Amino acid sequence: MKKLILLFAFLFLSASSFGQKTEYETKSNIQYYNAAANKSDSYINERCVLDIYYPKNTKNFATIIWFHGGGLTGGSKEIPEALKNKGFAIIGVNYRLSPKVKAEKAIEDAAAAIAWTFNNISNYGGDASQIFVSGHSAGGYLALMTGLDKKWLQKEGIDANKIAGLIPFSGQCITHFEIRRENGIPEKQPTIDTYAPLYYVRADAPPLLLITGDRELEMLGRYEENAYMARMMKLVGHTQTKLYELDGYGHGMTEPGFPLLVNEVNRILKEKQTKK
Secondary structure: OHHHHHHHHHHHHHHHHHHOOOOEEEEEEEEOOOHHHHHHOHHHHHHOEEEEEEEOOOOOEEEEEEEOOOOOOOOOOOOOHHHOOOOOEEEEEOOOOOOOOOOHHHHHHHHHHHHHHHHHHHHHOEEEEEEEEEEEOHHHHHHHHHHHOOHHHHOOOOOHHHOOEEEEEOOOOOOOHHHHHHOOOOOOOOOOOOOOHHHHOOOOOOOEEEEEEOOOOOOOOHHHHHHHHHHHHHHOOOOOEEEEEEOOOOOOOHHHHHHHHHHHHHHHHHHHHHHO
16 A cells, blocks of 8 residues: 555646746846946946846756847847747847947957856756856857957956857947947948957857858848858867848847757757767
8 A cells, every 4th residue: 555655646746847947037127237336337237237037937948149230229128928938038139339338348248147157047946057148240240349359348357268158149240330439430431440250260169050141131230240250260269150131031030040049059058968
């Protein structure tokens, strides 16, 4: 009888565990700078916040940081619907915008938000070795700059190579047109200087998946910038660079891009697991 009771108890617990649905929670408007910075600068206090959407009843999950687009002059943080309920935490980040501040401040803010994630994701149950950085357009540019030019995260005490993967959508790879505008350079005059992700191609960078729209439909030369970035990364010895061009889609190509992002995250996680 005792054995029968134990058997029923085991079967009940097994069924309960099997049927347990992952629950997600959202925390909004978390400040990612410290109290002193927020107190000293009203725009930082207002703008430098993030939202986190995460699975409550699981541990050691991966995290995707998502930077919104808007030309570094507009836009707001978002948790893309297509990324929800996939087992990941999603962090949507606001950052300061030009012309209220110089556009480079957005890169500083992106680095601070990434550093916040590295320092705090374990408090929510996440794994700091599984942090991916993504975003669309200006957000893709911020992902590339913080992931390739190591100085931005070094200021925050983080090694950019700890990022598990960089997955920018239609990111500008030359110097961003808003930074060029601030310096009197026309948007159709390509520039590659210290504010260009292309300036920092390196073999030891995190895995890189570049996603763009159709070259004939994209903004300016966005596909060609990404194609050049992919080629140069491979030439310097980076073995995990890939480029996807989404035929038939223009600059607003996020919806068909999201499944590629999810697939790449899962691919890298599987590869990490295999190496353990």
